[in-house]
Amino acid sequence: MDSTEEVETIVSSAEEINKVLKAVGIPLIRYQEKKRIRYQLDGIVFELDFWPRIPMVLEIEAPSVDEVKQGAKLLDLDWNKAIFVDQKVLHDQYYGIDLNELHDYSFPTKET
Amino acid sequence: MTENILSPTGYTIPMDKEIEARFIGLAQDDIEQKLKSAGARHIGDYFFREWIFACPEWFKDHRRLRVRTDGTKTWLTQTPISKYLRPRYEPISARPRSDDEGVLDALREGVDAGIAEIGHIPCGLRICSSSAALRLGRSASSTAPSASLAEGRTSLATRAGGIVRWRSKSQSDLGSGQYRGSRDHSIVRRGN
Secondary structure (H helix, E strand, O other): OEOOEEEEEEEOOHHHHHHHHHHOOOOEEEEEEEEEEEEEEOOEEEEEEEEOOEEEEEEEEEOOHHHHHHHHHHOOOOHHHOEOOOHHHHHHHHHOOOHHHOOEEOOOOOOO | OOOEEEOOOOOEEEOOOOEEEEEEOOOHHHHHHHHHHOOOEEEEEEEEEEEEEOOHHHHHHOOEEEEEEOOOOEEEEEEOOHHHHOOOOOOOEEOOEOOHHHHHHHHHHHHHHOOEEOOOOOOEEEOOOOOOEEEEEEOOOOOOOOOOOOOOOEEEEOOOOOOOOOOOHHHHHOOOOOEEEOOOOEEEOOOO
């Protein structure tokens, strides 16, 4: 099961925080874009993710494993086909795309 | 007790822990039809832009700082090594916060990855192997040229034209009495 521990905070401006990080010397590794359609049913969140170079990825999130399984069952999905790696590894393992090699992973026509 | 938090794009969901699984090879129309039939609520459509920052010495641990925006809100996230090393089924702990401690946490978590705290209230942070520093504090004035997150609120800034070179003479022109440096140490002081 994919799991990670993150520390996250809301900032007011992507452009400004990017300037700060660049100014202090943290290299920009990659710029990327993703389209997402989100549904929610009780405590289960369903996210249809669209990346520039791969087909749709469905992500089911919930506070417990049982609820994630329940979400999969709701959609008649085979739990044995569930993928428990993050998007970067998924790109690499299933589509042969090494995101480390991409500095710009954006859609051909950028949305505003 | 489960804490409700504001997640990306603004909906609230209990997320003191979070488990996720992915599926591929599906038809969008089919999935959406099943979701609607089951009574799922369409929360929204989003377009995310994301900038991923990492020092070279972080690569081996997959650590990174992410700046992500959906056009409405912007998040700064520090992602540690955990997802690659932690055992499966261990829940996520997400702690989004919008105060200065949240910003500090996001950066301070990087200490293990090479960010060193060099100051105190507010905090100076040494980044990568460079000599630059960040200042985090609360200030109603825009004394820093680069990034005041919000006037009168927490600010995160580099100083002196965008970069503070600590342990260098350039500290002396920072002014405003908010930054004091010496040849051996740098102390970042709270703003007015």
